[in-house]
Amino acid sequence: MDxxxxxxxxxxxxxxxxxxxxxxxxxxxxxxxxxxSILKFEPDHHATRRWFYLVPAEGEPAKLVHRIESAMLDxxxxxxxxxxxxxxxxxxxxxxxxxxxxxxxxxxxxNAIPYLSRVDAGTVELVRxxxxxxxxxxxxxxxxxxxxxxxxxxxHRESSQQITSIVKEAYKFAETEIxxxxxxxxxTVQQFIMSRLEEVGLVTDSPPIVAVNQNSADPHYQPNxxxxxxxxxxxxxxxxxxxxxxxxxxVYADITWNAFFGETPPGQIIQVFDLVRQARDxxxxxxxxxxAQNQHxxxxxxxxxxxxxxxxxxxxxxxxxxTGHNLGVEPHGNGVNFDNLETHDERGVIPGLLCTIEPxxxxxxxxxxxxxxxxxxxxxxxxxxxxxxxxVCLPC
Numbered sequence: 001m002d003x004x005x006x007x008x009x010x011x012x013x014x015x016x017x018x019x020x021x022x023x024x025x026x027x028x029x030x031x032x033x034x035x036x037s038i039l040k041f042e043p044d045h046h047a048t049r050r051w052f053y054l055v056p057a058e059g060e061p062a063k064l065v066h067r068i069e070s071a072m073l074d075x076x077x078x079x080x081x082x083x084x085x086x087x088x089x090x091x092x093x094x095x096x097x098x099x100x101x102x103x104x105x106x107x108x109x110x111n112a113i114p115y116l117s118r119v120d121a122g123t124v125e126l127v128r129x130x131x132x133x134x135x136x137x138x139x140x141x142x143x144x145x146x147x148x149x150x151x152x153x154x155x156h157r158e159s160s161q162q163i164t165s166i167v168k169e170a171y172k173f174a175e176t177e178i179x180x181x182x183x184x185x186x187x188t189v190q191q192f193i194m195s196r197l198e199e200v201g202l203v204t205d206s207p208p209i210v211a212v213n214q215n216s217a218d219p220h221y222q223p224n225x226x227x228x229x230x231x232x233x234x235x236x237x238x239x240x241x242x243x244x245x246x247x248x249x250x251v252y253a254d255i256t257w258n259a260f261f262g263e264t265p266p267g268q269i270i271q272v273f274d275l276v277r278q279a280r281d282x283x284x285x286x287x288x289x290x291x292a293q294n295q296h297x298x299x300x301x302x303x304x305x306x307x308x309x310x311x312x313x314x315x316x317x318x319x320x321x322x323t324g325h326n327l328g329v330e331p332h333g334n335g336v337n338f339d340n341l342e343t344h345d346e347r348g349v350i351p352g353l354l355c356t357i358e359p360x361x362x363x364x365x366x367x368x369x370x371x372x373x374x375x376x377x378x379x380x381x382x383x384x385x386x387x388x389x390x391x392v393c394l395p396c
Contacts, residue, residue, distance in 0.1 A: 100132050166196045
């Protein structure tokens with residue numbers, strides 16, 4: 001069985017398991033990279049005309065392609081229908097969907113999960129005019145884009161150990177710089193990390209976050225060669241780095257650590273770190289409790305459990321982002337996010353996923369975030385990165 005047929009067999013199995021009648025794939029000028037990935041298009045494929053591909057839970061798939069690009073779906077099984085005029089597209093799509101009560105598409109009602117909303121409103125209207133109601137493919141996508149195999153998880157664990165070593169090295173490097181020169185800079189530390197990643201054979205899509213004092217209150221702060229603050233004694237420094245192996249199919253590891261250059265951090269920093277750590281650990285505990293009961297919660301529930309700890313500690317308004325995100329071959333994968341703040345993520349936390357848990361509290365003078373990675377299995381939760389349980393203190 002060739003790759004296309006094997007993939008369609010997997011899709012039909014997933015459709016039956018989730019009790020979804022059919023999955024309708026659609027693309028126009030690479031608007032939907034998820035569809036192209038799941039349907040195993042070559043990375044350099046070129047499409048300038050609309051195409052549809054219907055995969056029913058039972059029976060034979062069907063293709064609808066334009067005459068100019070009639071070979072677009074030839075790597076996939078099923079009969080081919082070719083259109084030229086827009087009226088033919090509409091009539092043939094109506095015929096293709098006439099016996100289908102509902103179809104899943106890369107669509108999210110009310111744009112609840114924007115990360116997978118790839119189908120434009122006009123195409124949604126067109127499909128509905130043909131008869132079927134629309135379902136979200138959100139949970140389906142996880143099975144094909146986010147469930148890891150054993151090799152991917154092994155490589156992730158290796159990368160996790162390496163970046164944890166590198167963040168500790170970066171703090172020691174900064175301490176040495178401060179001892180010798182009286183100060184260093186965010187950009188200098190960032191470039192040290194980048195050189196170490198290259199030396200150990202890891203890659204990243206962008207440089208790490210290295211943020212001192214008030215800069216750490218910006219969750220997406222990035223120093224560069226022109227904008228970079230000094231780091232000296234009695235300063236607080238947050239480092240967030242993510243990287244993966246160069247081996248094909250590798251997935252990211254992603255961590256955030258916190259340090260203070262002095263004997264003892266100010267009491268407020270310690271208090272905030274302790275609250276963030278408790279919230280982070282509550283996320284792991286919550287997932288373990290639910291999985292032990294043979295339940296796999298939705299993403300928003302994990303966010304609520306973690307956020308409740310910070311709310312109880314009086315800092316709810318200072319936790320300004322979601323609790324965590326899916327990890328994949330990109331730093332932010334196509335699986336469930338732990339989010340009931342920016343979105344209401346109702347995707348299930350299913351076995352095979354890799355995610356971050358990274359609560360943070362951001363004040364005017366500083367921000368604290370503590371980030372770990374977790375792997376979900378049928379039997380429980382594995383924390384795949386070393387949790388930071390106290391602030392690193394470097395008495396320069």
